[in-house]
Amino acid sequence: MQPHELELISLTKRYGKALAVDAIDYRFGAGVYACLLGPSGCGKSSTLRMIAGHESVSEGSIVLDGRDVSRLPPARRGTAMMFQSYALFPHLSVRDNVAFSLRMKGVDKAERNACAMEMLELVDMKDHADRRPAQLSGGQQQRVALARALITRPQVLLLDEPLSALDPFLRIRMRAELKRLQRELGITFIHVTHGQDEALALADEIIVMNAGRIEQAGPALEVWSRPATGFVARFIGGHNVLDAPGGIVAVRADAIRLAAPGAAAFTGHVTGVEYQGAHVALTAQADGRSPRFCPRLPSSMPPSRRARRWG
Structure with a gap:
C-alpha cells in the first residue's frame, strides 16, 4: 500500500x-x-x-x-x-x-x-x-x-x-x-x-x-x-478565553497559579472544584469582572491552597 x-x-x-x-x-x-x-x-x-x-x-x-x-x-x-x-x-x-x-x-x-x-x-x-x-x-x-x-x-x-x-x-x-x-x-x-x-x-x-x-x-x-480562534481554544480544552482590548486572549489553565492576596494579577472566588486524578480543576469568578478562570493544580496540593478565595 x-x-x-x-x-x-x-x-x-x-x-x-x-x-x-x-x-x-x-x-x-x-x-x-x-x-x-x-x-x-x-x-x-x-x-x-x-x-x-x-x-x-x-x-x-x-x-x-x-x-x-x-x-x-x-x-x-x-x-x-x-x-x-x-x-x-x-x-x-x-x-x-x-x-x-x-x-x-x-x-x-x-x-x-x-x-x-x-x-x-x-x-x-x-x-x-x-x-x-x-x-x-x-x-x-x-x-x-x-x-x-x-x-x-x-x-x-x-x-x-x-x-x-x-x-x-x-x-x-x-x-x-x-x-x-x-x-x-x-x-x-x-x-x-x-x-x-x-x-x-x-x-x-x-x-x-x-x-x-x-x-x-x-x-x-x-x-x-496556538489556537487561532476563541472556538478552537475553548473546544480543544485547557484554555481560558478572555476578551481583551486587542481581541481574544487564550491562557492555558496549567499556566495559572494561586497566589497570596495582593500578589496575584486578579482576585476572585472559587466556584467549583473538580478532582481529575493527577490534577484538580478549579472554576473561579474574578472579582468585579465577568471572566471565569479555570486553573489546574496538582491534586497533591494541600486543601488550604485550594481555598474558597483566590487572590
Whole structure:
C-alpha cells in the first residue's frame, strides 16, 4: 500500500436548505494520520461520508491521487470506511466477514481466505478466524472491522468515531493499535472524533470544524498550543478565553497559579472544584469582572491552597 494525497476543493453538502459543510478546502498529506475534530453537527461526519461516497457532493470536488473521485461509487474510489457500529455480519465467521468484499468481487475461495487470514494476522486476530462476532469483545470486533476495511487495499482509510463504543481502558489500548497500524501500512487515515484527547493522541494533523467550516487545521501541537480562534481554544480544552482590548486572549489553565492576596494579577472566588486524578480543576469568578478562570493544580496540593478565595 502506497500513500496518496487527498484534496478537498470547495467541498459542500446541503440537506435541503440546511448547509452541513460549507465550501471547505483542505489537502491531506500522503500517509498522515488526520483527525476531523469538532462538536456534534459541525459537519465532520458529513465530510467523511462524502469522501467515502456514502453521501453525495452538493458542490466542489474530492481529488485522490490526482483523480476526481467525487461522483464515483464507493468501491471505485480507493477508499475504505470503518463504521462506528462496525456493521459485522452476525451469521458469518470472522474470516468470512473479512473476506466478504472479495467474495462480492468474485475472488475464488482459497485466495480470499488467504487474504483474510493475512489481514487477521495484521490485527492480531488470526486465532479467532472461526468465531462469530457475538463471541468477540468490543475491541476484537473493532479489529475485525479494521481487517475487513483493509482487505480492499485502500489508498485512504476512513474511520467514523471507531472508539466511541469502547470502555475508557480499551479505548486507550486501541488508540495505540490504530497508530501502530497506520505507521506499518503507511497509508492515510482520516479519523472523525469529538474527543480532544483522542485527536491529540493520534493525529499528525488536526482539522477543527465548526458550523460546517474549518476553524483551524495543522499539526496537533500547533493547534493545541496556538489556537487561532476563541472556538478552537475553548473546544480543544485547557484554555481560558478572555476578551481583551486587542481581541481574544487564550491562557492555558496549567499556566495559572494561586497566589497570596495582593500578589496575584486578579482576585476572585472559587466556584467549583473538580478532582481529575493527577490534577484538580478549579472554576473561579474574578472579582468585579465577568471572566471565569479555570486553573489546574496538582491534586497533591494541600486543601488550604485550594481555598474558597483566590487572590
